[in-house]
Amino acid sequence: MSHIILVTGATGTVGSATVKALSGLGANVRAGVRSLIKGDSLKRLPGVDLVEMDFDRPESLAVAFTGVNAAFLITPFTQDQVQMAQQLIDAAKAAGVRHVVRLSASGAEAEPGIQLGRWHRQAEEYIKSSGIPYTLLRPGSFMQNFVHQYAHSIKQENAFYLPLGEGRVSYVDVRDIGEVAANILMNPEAHVNQVYTLTGPQALSGSEIAAIFSGVTGRTIRYVDVPEEAALNAMQQQGLPNWMTESLLELNAISKAGYSSGVTSDAPEVTGHPAHTFENFVQTYRDCF
Numbered sequence: 001m002s003h004i005i006l007v008t009g010a011t012g013t014v015g016s017a018t019v020k021a022l023s024g025l026g027a028n029v030r031a032g033v034r035s036l037i038k039g040d041s042l043k044r045l046p047g048v049d050l051v052e053m054d055f056d057r058p059e060s061l062a063v064a065f066t067g068v069n070a071a072f073l074i075t076p077f078t079q080d081q082v083q084m085a086q087q088l089i090d091a092a093k094a095a096g097v098r099h100v101v102r103l104s105a106s107g108a109e110a111e112p113g114i115q116l117g118r119w120h121r122q123a124e125e126y127i128k129s130s131g132i133p134y135t136l137l138r139p140g141s142f143m144q145n146f147v148h149q150y151a152h153s154i155k156q157e158n159a160f161y162l163p164l165g166e167g168r169v170s171y172v173d174v175r176d177i178g179e180v181a182a183n184i185l186m187n188p189e190a191h192v193n194q195v196y197t198l199t200g201p202q203a204l205s206g207s208e209i210a211a212i213f214s215g216v217t218g219r220t221i222r223y224v225d226v227p228e229e230a231a232l233n234a235m236q237q238q239g240l241p242n243w244m245t246e247s248l249l250e251l252n253a254i255s256k257a258g259y260s261s262g263v264t265s266d267a268p269e270v271t272g273h274p275a276h277t278f279e280n281f282v283q284t285y286r287d288c289f
């Protein structure tokens with residue numbers, strides 16, 4: 001009988017990296033996608049099938065989990081993410097899934113912590129109480145945020161704007177998260193009921209990141225430290241809802257204060273090789289910048 005691994009949020013940043021890593025390891029992957037059209041590029045990968053999954057339609061979850069042995073549970077950054085996670089865990093349990101890996105966030109254990117961490121902690125506690133063997137992945141901020149959020153200003157203005165002062169952040173490359181998740185899902189024994197905090201190999205300040213961008217692109221890229229109030233105004237102008245601006249400002253404030261600078265060896269210990277450096281990340285995604 002084949003070992004089927006379900007990845008939810010498979011079209012997202014971490015989900016797609018994980019599906020690619022699993023496919024590379026020869027896994028039978030069921031990629032859970034909200035839209036089959038959006039999942040088309042994943043379907044071309046060896047060993048990958050698509051299944052429609054809409055977290056707002058619980059009946060779609062039961063179908064997606066049928067026959068699944070292990071699952072990577074990824075929920076989006078939304079206000080109802082805890083409820084989404086709970087529905088996924090209930091569906092996994094009802095289907096008899098034997099191991100779940102959950103994408104959480106670094107600092108989820110901090111008391112009282114920030115809103116983002118508390119949401120992840122609630123989902124983590126729900127998994128623990130479900131009785132399903134689990135592994136929790138707690139990554140720090142993603143290097144790929146620079147592609148999705150800051151590439152435009154880097155390309156257009158040779159600058160990126162963040163309210164982080166000189167606070168250092170140990171950004172992690174999502175390719176490492178995908179590889180860690182894939183290794184764990186394929187070989188769960190050593191990882192049952194473990195928690196891994198995933199970071200890059202070094203913590204970097206905005207100025208240090210700007211120097212890396214400048215070195216790789218050959219242009220002078222500036223880091224602009226934005227006052228908190230200006231960051232709030234910019235987010236409001238973009239139309240972000242209040243819950244999101246408040247969560248992001250809280251996250252930025254703790255990063256500015258240095259709480260996002262811890263470096264761990266969890267990712268290299270699971271994958272067996274060093275985590276990607278920020279320089280390697282910029283080289284790989286150079287065309288975006």
Ligand SMILES: NC(=O)c1ccc[n+]([C@@H]2O[C@H](COP(=O)([O-])OP(=O)(O)OC[C@H]3O[C@@H](n4cnc5c(N)ncnc54)[C@H](OP(=O)(O)O)[C@@H]3O)[C@@H](O)[C@H]2O)c1
Binds near residue numbers: 014053
């Ligand atoms: N960004 C960071 O620096 C960072 C750091 C630590 C932890 N995290 C955590 O990472 C998680 C997000 O992961 P990500 O960045 O890979 O997410 P992402 O790129 O935003 O992708 C979200 C995925 O969820 C899917 N999705 C959204 N709403 C759905 C619904 N109602 N039903 C079914 N699928 C739905 C999306 O599908 P579509 O493609 O169809 O929209 C997409 O596949 C969050 O829990 C966040 O707290 C992020």
